[in-house]
Every structure is written in C-alpha cells, then in structure tokens.
Amino acid sequence: MGDHFQTIVDRDAGADEAPRLARRVVDWLVAEGIVLAERTDCVLGQPLGHPPGPNWSRAVAEGDARWEPSDGLAVHIGRTVFHGGQGDCEAVTCPHCSTTTRLADDDWQMIDEAWTPFREAIGTWHDTGTAHVPCPVCARQVPLPDWTWTDDYFAFAHLGFEFWNWPEATPEFRARVCALLDGHRTAYVWGKL
Ligand SMILES: [Zn+2]
Structure with a gap:
C-alpha cells in the first residue's frame, strides 16, 4: 500500500494572508482535538506536521473511524503546486x-x-x-x-492542509474547515504516492 493524502486547498488566500488563516484553522483543529498542537515527524514532504489528536475521528465518517490515521497534517504555506500525485489530469x-x-x-x-x-x-x-x-x-x-x-487534480495556491494516510474526510468536516477561510474558493486535492 502506498501513502495517500487529501488536501484542502484555499485557492484565494494570498501569500500575505496565508499564515494568519493557517493559524486559525490549526487552532480550531487543535481545539476540536482533531490534531495535536505540537509538531512531530509525521508527514511526508515536510519536516514536521501535526499528529492526529484524540478526536481525529470527528473528521471522518463513522464507518471509517476504525482506521486510525498513521500520519498527520502538513500545513503548506507559500506558493505551491498542489496535484493529485499518480495519474494524469483529464x-x-x-x-x-x-x-x-x-x-x-x-x-x-x-x-x-x-x-x-x-x-x-x-x-x-x-x-x-x-x-x-x-x-x-x-x-x-x-x-x-x-x-x-x-x-x-491541480490547485495553484498559497495555503493547503494536507492529511497523510487518513480515512476520507467527510464533506461536513471539509465544509467546517472551508468556513474558516473567509469565503474563499477551495479545492480538495487527493491522491497517492
Ligand atoms: Zn473560455
């Protein structure tokens, strides 16, 4: 099995506002217990990420809650080409x-x-x-x-929340994250390495 990821991307955040919005979303995720505040070596492609918190299952469907995530959340701040990994854009x-x-x-x-x-x-x-x-x-x-x-398949943006090896996030969870992003357009990029 490869590693899979799903990324909630803010398509409209500028480079200047990305750090502030990132903090807002991470603060909420930590408050909900979905991820932990302290960062560890738990993601791919970045040195540090936020490991799953005690309530990580709030992000996923009930039936998926038995597959505990093996990795964490990487927060991408800065100009990034987000893409779906394997496969091609259609x-x-x-x-x-x-x-x-x-x-x-x-x-x-x-x-x-x-x-x-x-x-x-x-x-x-x-x-x-x-x-x-x-x-x-x-x-x-x-x-x-x-x-x-x-x-x-692609998103070209300055802010993304990339969950590594988590069960699929529910639309409700994604909507709650997106609601913290000042009404910006978002994308949901997912794939496998
Ligand atoms: Zn046209």
Missing part, C-alpha cells in the same frame, strides 16, 4: 465560458496540443507566481489558478 474548464477542454485521450495519453500551454504555464507559475493560459474556445487570457480541473 480535463480543465474555463471559468468564463464554462467549456471543458480535454487534456488526455481515452488511453490516458496527454493531448500535446491542449496540454502544452498548461504544462508551460504550470512551470512559469511555479517559478514566478503568475501565468495565464488562453482559453481555446473564448480566447480569454485566464490566470492559471482560475481554471477548474476535473477532480480537482
């Missing part, structure tokens, strides 16, 4: 004209013509924090973070 939707553009064919091969502008923009955003991709249908220049990815 399609992306323009926020203006709502047209969905396929990026992979039926055999999961990336369609070069469609994918290349996104691939290049992802590199640029990673390096500089700004990138646009023109919509192939309405021709508008759309900022990379504003595209909607099928299954939330």
Whole structure:
C-alpha cells in the first residue's frame, strides 16, 4: 500500500494572508482535538506536521473511524503546486465560458496540443507566481489558478492542509474547515504516492 493524502486547498488566500488563516484553522483543529498542537515527524514532504489528536475521528465518517490515521497534517504555506500525485489530469474548464477542454485521450495519453500551454504555464507559475493560459474556445487570457480541473487534480495556491494516510474526510468536516477561510474558493486535492 502506498501513502495517500487529501488536501484542502484555499485557492484565494494570498501569500500575505496565508499564515494568519493557517493559524486559525490549526487552532480550531487543535481545539476540536482533531490534531495535536505540537509538531512531530509525521508527514511526508515536510519536516514536521501535526499528529492526529484524540478526536481525529470527528473528521471522518463513522464507518471509517476504525482506521486510525498513521500520519498527520502538513500545513503548506507559500506558493505551491498542489496535484493529485499518480495519474494524469483529464480535463480543465474555463471559468468564463464554462467549456471543458480535454487534456488526455481515452488511453490516458496527454493531448500535446491542449496540454502544452498548461504544462508551460504550470512551470512559469511555479517559478514566478503568475501565468495565464488562453482559453481555446473564448480566447480569454485566464490566470492559471482560475481554471477548474476535473477532480480537482491541480490547485495553484498559497495555503493547503494536507492529511497523510487518513480515512476520507467527510464533506461536513471539509465544509467546517472551508468556513474558516473567509469565503474563499477551495479545492480538495487527493491522491497517492
Ligand atoms: Zn473560455
């Protein structure tokens, strides 16, 4: 079995407000007993994370509460390309004209013509924090973070709460976390390493 993760991403938090919102969410998670305040070596990809707290099961469905999480919560603050790990992104939707553009064919091969502008923009955003991709249908220049990815495969953001090897968080729990994020758009990125 590999390691799996699920990440609640704040798509709108700027670099300047991310630390404050991160603190608010972690304070709430600690108050609820879902994670512990002191950080330990319990996550992948970061030196330290918050281990599960005594009430971790409040985040998951009742039937999943027998699978105690083996790892903790990594809080990502700062420019991050969140993505679904294994597999490929299938399609992306323009926020203006709502047209969905396929990026992979039926055999999961990336369609070069469609994918290349996104691939290049992802590199640029990673390096500089700004990138646009023109919509192939309405021709508008759309900022990379504003595209909607099928299954939330990607999110380009400055704040994310990444749970490692936890049972699936319930929609209610995710909504409670999102409610602490000043009404921002969010994404739920999950996958496996
Ligand atoms: Zn469009």
